[in-house]
Structures are given as C-alpha cells and as structure tokens.
Amino acid sequence: MRAMARGEKRPVTVHTIAQHVGVSPSAVSTVLANRHEERRLAPATVDKIRKAVRDLGYVPNVAARRLRANDPEVHHHDIGILTSFEAPLFLVSRVLRQVQRAADARTGPGRRFSVSIDMFHAGRLREMGGLLNASRFNGVIITNTLPEDDAFLAETTLPYAVVVVGRRLANHCCVLDAPGEIGRRAAEILLGRGARRLAVLVPSLLTQSTAERAEAFVATVLAQTGVAPVRVVAPGLNPVSGAEAMRSHFSTHRGCDGLYAVSDGLSLGAYQAIKDSGRRIPKDVAVVGVGDHEHADFFDPPLTCVGPSNDAIVEQVVTQLFQRMNHRRVNPVEIFVPPSVVMRASA
C-alpha cells in the first residue's frame, strides 16, 4: 500500500485511511471527531489513525459531513454576498447587516439561514467554484464586478436567486443608482456656488458607475460653461493616491476652484493636498465627494456628498433577494435608486 502524501491520484477519504491502517471507516470517523474516549478505542489504534490522517494529508469533505449531519426537517438557506477581492468592504458590510437582519427575521424551527461574504478576484468571477452548478448557494448578491465579470454574468443564467448591485444586465435582477444623475448633481452644486475652474478626481481604474459619474459631471460642466473640467487621475482609490494626484495637479496646472472626487477616499487625500498648498476649503476650492465613506461628516470641513443612496439600494437588494429565494419573483428587472445629496460645509 503506497503511502505517498500529497498529489495522490485517488482522493483521501475516511475509507482510504481505514484501509491504510487496517481498521474500519467508523473507527477513523470516531477519532476525527475526538470521540474515541467514549467509544473506548485502543490508544494504539487512535495513534495509528492519527498518524495516517497526517501522513496521507486527509481533508474532510464538509459537503458530505453536512449532508449527513443536517436534520432533514430543516431547510438550510445559504446566502452569499459575492464581492471582488480588491474592492472596499464598505457597502458590502451594510448589505451583510441587512441580509442578516432579514434572515434572522425569517429563521424558525424548519428554516435556517447562513450568510457569508465570499470574494472573487476582480474579473474572475466565472472561476468561483460552485456558482454554475448551484452547489454553494441558494441565493447570491453580486457586487463590485469588473467588465469581465459582467460579460460572464450577461451570458449566464444561474438557476437560483441572484441580485446584481451597481450594474445593468438584461438577464438579471439589477439594483443600481441612476446613472449620470450623480455626476450631474455634483456639477450643479459646484457651479451653483460660482466655481468655474472645475476638476474631477478619478481613479485610473474606473468601474462602470464611476465612469458614468465622471462623464455626466464633465458633460454638465461643459454644457453650462463651455469649458470641460480637468480630469485628475489618481493611481488608486485611497487617500494617498488622491493626495499625490492633487499635488501634481496643483504643481502643473493653475489649480481649480471646484473639485468633484468620485470617492471619499480620494476626497480625503485631496483635502490634505489642498490644505498643504495653502488653499482653503471651501473658500478657495469647494469639494464635493460621494458619501461612500462612513466619516464624511467628520472631515474638516465636513464633506458635501452626492452619491448613491446606499440605504435605499441595500433595502431593494435584500427585498429582491428574498422574494426570489421564495420563488415569489423570477423575471429580470432593473431598479434605479435616486441619488442622495447631503449638503455640508465643503461646498
């Protein structure tokens, strides 16, 4: 009997181990569950089994265990919140809280839920195991996708409840902010303050929705002033990137008197760069952010925000998910949620 460890052709199961040691599968199972005391297995046997488990690199099959362990009288609902690995967890954590709340409300004797956040590498959603054969989730919320992921979703109909957040896909239930509306409102606020030399701070990697925000901003400004705003491109989404980009903007351009930063991480960096350059907010430069940062109200000065109305989005998402898991609704649908506008001191 070969004792090779990893990379074995045949999978290592309790049966393999049992054979290897010369005992029965149940003995192995007992040891694995630390129940050998109550079963009074011989210590020598236990040791041999333990050794084989290690040597053969045994990995328990949780699907099998679960199938065995579950009380047949209760239905188990597995809900996944799928998000790209590289994206911030802010919206995700709000979604999670709402989903959990809804799940708790529906939990009962014959009905259990488990909610988990699962990450995929941006652009590689299609590689996530169990998505296509429905062997992982009863329902999923998908967010923070990249164009490759959207392409995958557009050509795939998953045979279970799916809600897509922030993207338009004809074959799915989609919940998203009204495209373009956000950028337009941001522009109107800055123009309304009298700002005329406008700039928009964007990350180099744009999602569909950030791109649309920026475009709508540019279009609105152009239409009203005849001059397109400067696009300041930051390498990433974090404050450091924002500060860098704005510093280089100030050193190579005449600067601006109104800035729209398409994420609050960038706004925060922009604040630093603006202040460091001796300019004041909002007197010299008015700033509008998006409201995706939980502390926008604690920026100095507090940040005016025009962005997606996250609460409303999350509410829609959760409602749709549960309706679909209950077979109460099946058809694809696009739900547009109007933006939220919070006026504060920065503009």
Add this chain to the structure above:
Amino acid sequence: MRAMARGEKRPVTVHTIAQHVGVSPSAVSTVLANRHEERRLAPATVDKIRKAVRDLGYVPNVAARRLRANDPEVHHHDIGILTSFEAPLFLVSRVLRQVQRAADARTGPGRRFSVSIDMFHAGRLREMGGLLNASRFNGVIITNTLPEDDAFLAETTLPYAVVVVGRRLANHCCVLDAPGEIGRRAAEILLGRGARRLAVLVPSLLTQSTAERAEAFVATVLAQTGVAPVRVVAPGLNPVSGAEAMRSHFSTHRGCDGLYAVSDGLSLGAYQAIKDSGRRIPKDVAVVGVGDHEHADFFDPPLTCVGPSNDAIVEQVVTQLFQRMNHRRVNPVEIFVPPSVVMRASA
C-alpha cells in the same frame, strides 16, 4: 397527498416534488437546473414541476448538490473567518486578504480553497450552525468575540483547525497583542510630552483587550504622576459617540491636556470636540489613538498611534491556520505580538 406549503413536517426534496407531480426525481432535477430543453421534457411537465417547486417552497440542499458535483480527485478546503456581527470589518478584511493570498498560493490541480467571512451575533457564537459537528469548515479564524463567546470556546475543542485572534484561551491557538503594553506606551508618550492632566476615552462596552489597554494606561499614569487619569466613557465606538463624550467632558470637567482614545473612531470624534471647544491639537490637548483606522495618517493633524501591529498579527494568524489545516501543528499556543508605535503630529 397534502399540498401544504411552509411549515411542513417532512422536508421538501426533489423526491417530494416528483411524487407530488407524478414524475421522477430526475425530471425535477433537470428542470431545476434549467436543462429541460436539452432533455426535451414536455413543456406541460416542466410547468407542472415549476409550479410544484413554488407551491411546496422547495429549497435545494446545497450540501447534497455539492457532494454530488465535486470531482472526487480534488480536495476542497473551506476556510471561515468568523467575526461578530456588530464589530467593524477593518481587521477582518486584512485577514481575509492574507488568507486568500495564502490559499491562492496553495491552490493546484488537486487542491481548492474557498474563504468566506461568516458573522455571528456577538455573544452567540455557540449558536452558529455546523461549528461543533465540523460540517461547515475545514479551518476557522475567530475574532471579535465577546466574553460569552470566549466562555464557549474555553470549554469546547473543535475537531479542526482553529485560530483565535485577540483573546487568550488555554485550549486554543491564540494570537494577540501584548496585553497592557499598548496602554503603557500610550501613557509614556503623553507623559513624555509633558502632559499632566490625562484622560482616557473608552466605549461603554469594553472588549477584553480594550479594557486591558485602558487599565494599563491608568496604572502607568497613576504610578508616574500619583493621579489617575479621567475615564471618559462614550456610548459607542463611532465618531459621534466620541465627540459627544468629549463635549460633555469639557463642559463638566476642567478638561485635559493629554488624551488616549482606545479606538480611532473615538479619536476622530474627539478631534471634532476638541477643535470645537477652541483647543488646539497637540498644543492644548495631545492625542494618542490606536491605529485601527486606515486613515489615521490623514487626520488633521495626523494621529499618533500606539496599538496592535495588525500586519504582524495577521501574518501569524494565517501561518498558524495553514499549519494546523495541514496537521503540521496541533497543540494550543499563545502568540503575543508586540505593539506598533507610529509617532505623528497629534502627540
């Protein structure tokens, strides 16, 4: 045959539906997977099955599907990052990133990983399904526990890889910051600046580690000055709570010239209250935070931090988890990670 929907005693399975409609389980399965076209099922049959699925409130059993679907040649490792529902996701997301990285590095033809964040209600970890019978995870990282959860863990030995973060439990692998060390260093920094009227800002609900931080701070100040610092208690952990607590502190006490806030959310609120009261940082009040906020460097002025060294903790956690999943290590162990100190302008 009764057609009652929810709350049925017997679980609804493909078999139930098959019986109800008068077809075979395989027909039902085919419809559920949207494969009725290629199987050329009669449309009428499909409709009847669809209707029964809805009427009976069928919920697919993902464990069974997965058991069936998995290629026997590949080992599937399910890793869970378990965190309390009410806690912020900041550290968790860093852990996730590192775990995912480690998993990706180990993924190969016969070896797949899936990592997910699962939440439990604070204090109710024991109620999380599948934890005890090992039917959900091959390995877990547990964090943000409350005393009730710790009590549960202390009396439970899970038969798979477990790493506990931030708590000491004799029967588990624990990774945590050096207790007391953090509060002591924070005190030393403030005292070293010449501050003498010290205060510590804490949330009303203290975790074991925040409590120890605050205690060590108090003890150090008392030992060196003979006067205990004022404890300012905030209702929660967010900036709003911090600001409130500090405002009421300023209105009822003489104030302080050195503040240690045991979380950066509180620091941020404290900043606002301090500035609003006309005091300057660090001239009138020096502030030390913890460094648990990703933007501490972008506070105005940047926040001096003394806190757990998250990178080092995360690294240890991930190393331990994989060693344990590989059976390379089994015994409980306590790993203390020294604090990180970052001096910035606020103190």
Add this chain to the structure above:
DNA sequence: GTGAAAGCGCTAACAT
C-alpha cells in the same frame, strides 16, 4: 419524453 439506479463521503445505530 421519462424512469430506475448508482454513488458522491460521511457517521450513527446496530451488530458483533
């Protein structure tokens, strides 16, 4: 166009 049967890996009840 539809059904019957096998088996994924595991564990608990029931034998020895």
Add this chain to the structure above:
DNA sequence: ATGTTAGCGCTTTCAC
C-alpha cells in the same frame, strides 16, 4: 474494542 450497514439529497448515466 471494532466492523457492517444504511442513508442523508442530489444528479447523471443508462435503459426504455
């Protein structure tokens, strides 16, 4: 002190 057996719910050949 250890082995045998049945079956959790599902899908996929294969047979009709």
